[in-house]
Amino acid sequence: MKDPVSRRSFLAGACGLFVLSGVQALPASANSAVKKLSNGKLSVQLSKIDALAQVGGSVRIGIVKGNPVAVTRTGTSSYIAYSLRCPHQGIPVKKTETGWRCEEHGSEFEPDGDLILGPATTRLPRIPMRVSRGIATVG
Numbered sequence: 155m156k157d158p159v160s161r162r163s164f165l166a167g168a169c170g171l172f173v174l175s176g177v178q179a180l181p182a183s184a185n186s187a188v189k190k191l192s193n194g195k196l197s198v199q200l201s202k203i204d205a206l207a208q209v210g211g212s213v214r215i216g217i218v219k220g221n222p223v224a225v226t227r228t229g230t231s232s233y234i235a236y237s238l239r240c241p242h243q244g245i246p247v248k249k250t251e252t253g254w255r256c257e258e259h260g261s262e263f264e265p266d267g268d269l270i271l272g273p274a275t276t277r278l279p280r281i282p283m284r285v286s287r288g289i290a291t292v293g
Contacts, residue, residue: 195293212265218293226266235283236267242274
């Protein structure tokens with residue numbers, strides 16, 4: 155007869171499967187390049203985020219004022235930040251190979267948040283961002 159599995163063993167195994175499944179990578183907010191500031195904004199060391207090494211690269215960086223936020227590199231030294239809540243009904247969008255997608259109603263967005271396909275009627279809302287010496291302050 156097998157020994158019963160302890161709750162600790164079960165949870166450790168379940169966590170291991172989750173990590174190995176690769177369902178969704180940890181957001182960049184877990185990266186040491188992103189820091190939450192006391193005023194609720196995020197400080198991002200742009201050069202330390204691999205996804206932003208190329209123009210067109212985009213990555214979820216964390217939460218600002220309760221909203222999931224992403225940054226996209228739009229030029230050699232230009233970036234934009236935007237909310238990852240679908241403008242249709244506020245559902246958080248997920249990263250895809252070609253941009254972002256609302257899994258609730260199917261709206262699709264470019265890597266920079268521009269609208270591709272509705273029912274949303276506008277791009278993902280921009281979030282204020284200031285860049286100085288390679289550090290972005292988002293929010």
